[in-house]
Amino acid sequence: MIKIYPFAIVLSLTLLSAHVRADKKTSIAKPDISKPVSLKSTIPVVTNFVGKSKKVKTEEKIPTRILTERLQTQDVAVLIATITKIGKQDKGSRYVLKEFEKLLDHSSKDVRSEVLNAAYSFDILKPLLPSLTKCLDDPVEDIRQDAADILGDIESRDMINVFVNALTNQYEDVRENAEFYLLFWTDEDFTNTTNWVTWWDKNKKTFVFE
Numbered sequence: 001m002i003k004i005y006p007f008a009i010v011l012s013l014t015l016l017s018a019h020v021r022a023d024k025k026t027s028i029a030k031p032d033i034s035k036p037v038s039l040k041s042t043i044p045v046v047t048n049f050v051g052k053s054k055k056v057k058t059e060e061k062i063p064t065r066i067l068t069e070r071l072q073t074q075d076v077a078v079l080i081a082t083i084t085k086i087g088k089q090d091k092g093s094r095y096v097l098k099e100f101e102k103l104l105d106h107s108s109k110d111v112r113s114e115v116l117n118a119a120y121s122f123d124i125l126k127p128l129l130p131s132l133t134k135c136l137d138d139p140v141e142d143i144r145q146d147a148a149d150i151l152g153d154i155e156s157r158d159m160i161n162v163f164v165n166a167l168t169n170q171y172e173d174v175r176e177n178a179e180f181y182l183l184f185w186t187d188e189d190f191t192n193t194t195n196w197v198t199w200w201d202k203n204k205k206t207f208v209f210e
Contacts, residue, residue: 061089064096071099079103080114087118097127104131109140116146125154133162136174148177152184155209160185164200167193185209 062085070082083103090096103115112135119128128150135147148166151159159181166178182196183189186207190196 064090064093068095068099071103076108076111079106079108079111083111083114083118087114087121090122092119092122092124092127094127097122097124101128101131104128104135109138109143112138112143113140113146116143116150119150120146125150126156126158129154129156129158129162136162136166136169137171141171141173144171144174145177148174148181152177152181155185157204157207160200160207161204164196167196 064086067082067086067090070078073079073082083100086096100115100119104112106112106115116135119125125132132147132151136144136151138144138147151162163178163182166174167182169175169178187210188196188199190199
């Protein structure tokens with residue numbers, strides 16, 4: 001009969017437990033503190049957004065011939081839209097200038113105003129000088145102002161002649177604009193209309209822009 005001593009059993013269990021703990025210590029590797037552990041997740045982030053390149057829409061250029069044909073309409077809205085289009089793509093072609101000359105006498109002030117807005121971008125303006133001169137007597141002040149500003153960009157003796165005559169215009173704003181552009185272009189500093197007229201009569205044939 002085998003006798004089991006309690007002390008031997010306890011000692012055996014103690015040694016077995018110590019052995020297991022030793023095995024766990026050797027199986028768990030400690031992190032290498034010399035190599036910092038990244039806190040960022042290595043799992044790639046997947047999104048459903050797909051970047052699409054935006055296509056830049058370029059405004060279609062309509063042939064001048066077609067645009068001038070559209071100017072024959074009586075529809076004011078169509079006229080204004082067409083004039084605006086012309087101002088963006090034309091620099092003062094002879095066909096456009098011919099139509100604009102007529103439209104500056106249009107019954108609609110909105111049409112006349114839009115013609116002047118478009119004409120600001122023209123490289124050629126002198127053919128419009130007679131019509132612009134008439135606009136200095138327009139009942140709408142803004143139209144008179146725009147016409148004076150465009151006339152002031154026409155570097156010619158004809159422009160000087162227009163402004164000398166405009167010194168006696170019925171509208172005060174026109175007279176003031178006329179004096180302003182005369183001072184700007186001629187470097188003369190007369191204080192009354194008579195002196196301007198006298199000076200211009202003597203110098204109109206020889207005057208040159210500096």
